[in-house]
Amino acid sequence: MGGYGMYSDYHTEDYFVWLVFKKNKRLLANHTELFQNDPNFKNLVYQCRTFPSDSNLKELADDFKKKSGKKVNIEVWRLDFISDSLKLKRVLVNDY
Amino acid sequence: MIIRSELKKYQIIGYFILLLINVVEARSGLTLTALQLILGITFVSTRIFPLLFRNKPNNLIRGIEIFYLGSIFLGIYFNWHSSPNHLFLFFILTILFVFEKNNEMIKKNLLWVLILIMGFATIHKLLNPHFVNGEFVGFMLSKGSFFRPLWHSGLFPETKSLLSQNLNNLNDFVLRDPSLNETVTFQIGSLPFHILKMQFTYFILVAEFLLTFFLMAFPQKKITYLFILIFIASIGIVVSEVEFASTLLFIGLMLCPSDFSVLKKVYKSVFLLYACCALFYNLYWVL
Numbered sequence: 001m002g003g004y005g006m007y008s009d010y011h012t013e014d015y016f017v018w019l020v021f022k023k024n025k026r027l028l029a030n031h032t033e034l035f036q037n038d039p040n041f042k043n044l045v046y047q048c049r050t051f052p053s054d055s056n057l058k059e060l061a062d063d064f065k066k067k068s069g070k071k072v073n074i075e076v077w078r079l080d081f082i083s084d085s086l087k088l089k090r091v092l093v094n095d096y
Numbered sequence: 097m098i099i100r101s102e103l104k105k106y107q108i109i110g111y112f113i114l115l116l117i118n119v120v121e122a123r124s125g126l127t128l129t130a131l132q133l134i135l136g137i138t139f140v141s142t143r144i145f146p147l148l149f150r151n152k153p154n155n156l157i158r159g160i161e162i163f164y165l166g167s168i169f170l171g172i173y174f175n176w177h178s179s180p181n182h183l184f185l186f187f188i189l190t191i192l193f194v195f196e197k198n199n200e201m202i203k204k205n206l207l208w209v210l211i212l213i214m215g216f217a218t219i220h221k222l223l224n225p226h227f228v229n230g231e232f233v234g235f236m237l238s239k240g241s242f243f244r245p246l247w248h249s250g251l252f253p254e255t256k257s258l259l260s261q262n263l264n265n266l267n268d269f270v271l272r273d274p275s276l277n278e279t280v281t282f283q284i285g286s287l288p289f290h291i292l293k294m295q296f297t298y299f300i301l302v303a304e305f306l307l308t309f310f311l312m313a314f315p316q317k318k319i320t321y322l323f324i325l326i327f328i329a330s331i332g333i334v335v336s337e338v339e340f341a342s343t344l345l346f347i348g349l350m351l352c353p354s355d356f357s358v359l360k361k362v363y364k365s366v367f368l369l370y371a372c373c374a375l376f377y378n379l380y381w382v383l
Binding site: 007008009010012016018024026028043046047049050051075077079081082083084085086087088089090092 | 176177178217220221224226227230231232234235236238266269270271273274275277278279280281282283284289290293335
């Protein structure tokens with residue numbers, strides 16, 4: 001990641017994985033019971049956060065459906081800071 | 097067999113301290129971390145007390161070394177998304193310490209490891225619009241992620257309070273539904289933020305470029321090791337990443353020629369200081 005030796009871009013902790021249910025109800029993936037209790041699901045969430053590719057998002061959606069029986073869409077959002085106005089917003093990085 | 101390695105005792109002890117830092121952090125998961133500790137202690141013992149292992153078969157020692165390397169590799173492999181930079185560096189150090197007996201060859205490899213790290217860090221920043229336009233440094237400054245020891249020193253209570261408030265606002269903000277397209281505005285008070293963010297961005301770019309240049313052009317000069325020492329030691333103050341700083345300081349200590357005895361002593365002292373900070377900080381979180 002570079003930058004002051006190691007930081008030069010938004011850290012993976014500035015990326016957030018959201019599960020999107022019916023009627024556009026959203027839940028942070030790391031606030032689910034599965035995240036707390038299932039190491040494999042937790043691993044897939046971290047995978048999406050670090051490398052939000054289509055295939056990783058699909059893998060997470062499939063895993064959630066298999067374990068909870070509910071169909072979800074996955075969205076990965078990143079923080080975005082505009083230093084001139086000191087405003088912080090979020091941008092959609094990828095969705096499935 | 098008798099293990100023939102040119103590594104000096106202080107180098108092995110320094111390596112062992114880095115092992116402890118990684119073990120206490122436990123970023124490889126509990127099982128692999130425990131394995132790394134047991135195999136790491138055995139590996140370090142073969143280098144510090146080679147006579148104790150003179151009657152042990154060659155294959156046994158080599159087997160332990162390979163399993164030890166494997167335990168670090170698997171720790172990175174299974175947690176690739178959250179493995180810290182210093183664990184990757186520690187893995188490279190272990191490869192060198194296991195397979196290379198010649199101290200000069202180890203130093204040559206470490207020199208190029210450092211050149212590649214700093215060189216690529218500089219190139220990555222130059223290619224990254226978030227960094228070059230100062231947005232990234234601005235973000236880090238405004239949420240108090242840079243210069244933490246300064247804000248916690250009590251010298252700037254107003255700034256500390258504002259930065260803490262920004263961080264609290266950020267933590268609330270990330271929990272809200274992102275599709276609502278809300279924003280949050282940070283407060284920076286009297287901090288000369290806009291000047292600071294650009295100057296600090298340029299300073300980082302120039303310092304990292306110079307560091308790479310000095311390492312490539314003058315790998316035996318005192319100025320190079322003085323510059324590395326100042327730059328790496330400042331990591332602890334700027335980003336408070338004492339684990340990474342300790343690992344780089346250890347590499348700097350290994351590379352620093354023996355002729356610069358005073359500088360070497362300073363390296364040892366700063367390394368020990370940062371290593372203690374890393375150990376206590378991580379122990380504090382574990383306990």
